[in-house]
Amino acid sequence: MSYLEYNVKRVPSGPGKVLYLNWPLLLLLSAVAAVGFLMLYSVAGGSLEPWAEPQMKRFALGVVAMFAVAMVPLWLWRNLAGVAYLGSVLLLLAVEFFGTTGMGAQRWIDLGFMRLQPSELMKIALVMMLAAYYDWLDIRKTSHPLWVVLPLILIAVPVYLTLRQPDLGTALLLVMGGGIVMFVAGVSWWYFGAVIAGGIGLVAAVFSSRGTSWQLLKDYQYRRIDTFLDPASDPLGAGYHITQSKIALGSGGWTGRGFMQGTQSRLNFLPEKHTDFIFTTLAEEFGFIGAFSLLALYVGIVAFCIVSATRNRDRFGALVTLGIGATFFLFFAVNMAMVMGLAPVVGVPLPLVSYGGSAMLVLMVGFGLVQSAHIHRPRDR
Template sequence: MTSSALTRPGERDRLSSKITELDWRLIGLLCIVAGIGTAMLYSIAGGHWQPWAIKHLIRFAALLVAMVGLALVHPKWWFRTAYPLYGVLLILVLMIEFTPLGYEPAGAGAKNWLNLGFTRIQPAEFMKLGLVLALARWYHSHTAQEARWSWKLIFPAGMIGVPFLLIAKQPDLGSAMVLGLTGAAVMVVAGLSWRIIAAGIAAAVAVIPPFVMFVMHDYQRNRVLTFLNPEADPSGTGYNIIQSKIALGSGGLLGKGYGLGSQSQLEFLPERHTDFIFSTVSEEFGFLGSFFTLACYVGIILIALRIASLAHSHFGRIAAAGMTAFFALFVLINGAMVMGLAPVVGVPMPLLSYGGSSMMTVMIGFGLVLSTRVHRYAELPKGGYGLI
């Protein structure tokens, strides 16, 4: 029997064979969402490519090529770089707090950017990737019982807790919340005991009121109180949510028409190119446009979870599921935020909102997901660097 006969699909080394193993449905849906984002950025700029639409499109095109390239990388390289990458990203987060390189963009309300001279980055965005990879590697090398309940769970809890606290202190509660929930999702996927999950949920519910009243900054506390009653200050702290709801509701079934959204075109809608871009979609394309956009997101999430379930290596399953989790959290939190179902925390709608760091994080994450699909039959040894 020839060696090719013994080779299962996804294990062939030829570039053409790997490319055929890519999930083109997933790639197509990512392109559709990014295309909708480009169209909306063009619309809210008054029918101009500048200042947002053309940059959004060029970034996506470049990152799409990078994503396909990362999809061809064998999972063993993702495995090897998991801990070093986590360590480097944690150092970058620490540099924001303890070096003069960290800075606060005008009006951001948080010192969460790092000026490296040749470039500026937001380490909290990339920390989500590093956390997922590090947790996937840790769980790959431990038993199901240890993942369910063991004193060793202090290590993954620490991996989540340290960057969570550092990012929350910046204070960037949106990124910290996504990071913490992503880490929790990975622990659940890995098999954490349901008793621990229930106890964690109960503890979180008990901690939230004192945290809001005594730990949050005043402007953060106002966001929470505004979420509960935005009409109490309609021209102040409640303005964003109220305008977003108006944009969502005024679109009706079919919308006002492309480029005809009054809330966005007349600039009543705040941050219409970033946090509240989904409200613009609803205003101009109505319920059907919103439904189609959300259906694309659901399709992306379901396909990615299916890819995770087919991976033969434990590392691949957990890493792909973790990457899907943080993408889903972006969609859920932003969607709830613009609908007035959650406080405004500055979480973008992935690939729809304008922003380089967020898009890069998402595309690198899906590069890993597609790598899991291409190399789904790959086996990785338990622990160590002894990889072939």
């Protein structure tokens, strides 16, 4: 028996595990969700229907799912990583044949009681799969070219299937999330330099292919890029979303117009005010102070993930925690950059705040894995 094995304190089984939960993390998640409930109540004109009440029920279900996942020993989630990944890939394939279409994209599977978006499941399954892979792999082989190819394939498969839906925003999140897990696992900087160079070449190819027979993006995706570069070129068409978003952001000032007093959202100038652009409603009603407060809550959640991962001597647990934290960071960073005009509009929701079922439930399951890693991490006697 090794010194580490001998000096590790076992976590109690059964209800006693609840005492080992990362309660500050749960409080931060609940605070962010409460902000979402408040804003959904506001954009509905002071009513719990049709968005706030269903969101509350989903969050409650998400908390139950988080507790259930947290109580399961981490080694079991490590063993199920391949099953989760393969199942998510099969669901992405099922979207090709049985998926329902909304707003020009085929991304969902209708289950009757809810619409499941398999690409949301893949964000967590990919982190689990890569963490299990690098936990299994000898750390000395991490940067060997032969052992770098497999994780690249694991990332490329769901990215390709997601792009076919088409869903550029989620595909980018999968690439960046997978890349972060590879980076924290110890893959050499040289590979990331090569990827960045390839990315620059891909961007050039995307622009060069426009209007040709081998066009790489859909026409509406090119219009989004045009809008990002020059929103004023079509203020009533493709540039309408971002133009109204900037007006709402600017009109909030330091302290905002007041709860339920935002003109852009109340008068329906702001599209998708309950989903992708809900952050602008918050900024208009509560100003810079309100927006910064939400950002502080988000940063607090990511900080707790980083601290928990650095204290975890289990490699799989540390990588899963960092991967989930990075995925969460990418969610809110991309959404905020998008609504402020710092990035193209790619349809990424604001985590735990935007109205939605699949995204919230899957995210809470992800934080259940973070809690499981926290509960079952090796502890000194």
